[in-house]
Amino acid sequence: MSKTYVETSTELLEGLDEMVREGYYANRTEGINDAIRLLLKQYKLSKLHAKDSDLMETTTNGSNGGSRPAAGGK
Numbered sequence: 001m002s003k004t005y006v007e008t009s010t011e012l013l014e015g016l017d018e019m020v021r022e023g024y025y026a027n028r029t030e031g032i033n034d035a036i037r038l039l040l041k042q043y044k045l046s047k048l049h050a051k052d053s054d055l056m057e058t059t060t061n062g063s064n065g066g067s068r069p070a071a072g073g074k
Helices: 010-021 028-063
Strands: none
Touching (some): 010 028
16 A cells, blocks of 8 residues: 655544544544545546536537427427
8 A cells, every 4th residue: 555645734634533533434544545535436427427418418419410400399
């Protein structure tokens, strides 16, 4: 496992320490790793949503030129 040095605010560290005291995490490292996993998951999900939005826009605008209603439309 790699090690790194991170600076954070007292407020964030106190919140993390509270979660450790309450047994939500065994230690700070576990909490930090969980936070990073969550951040990466959200990042990847946002990229998928952006790609999906681009695909939907291309499909919607590209299928009929974007200026005429689709077949059966008014």
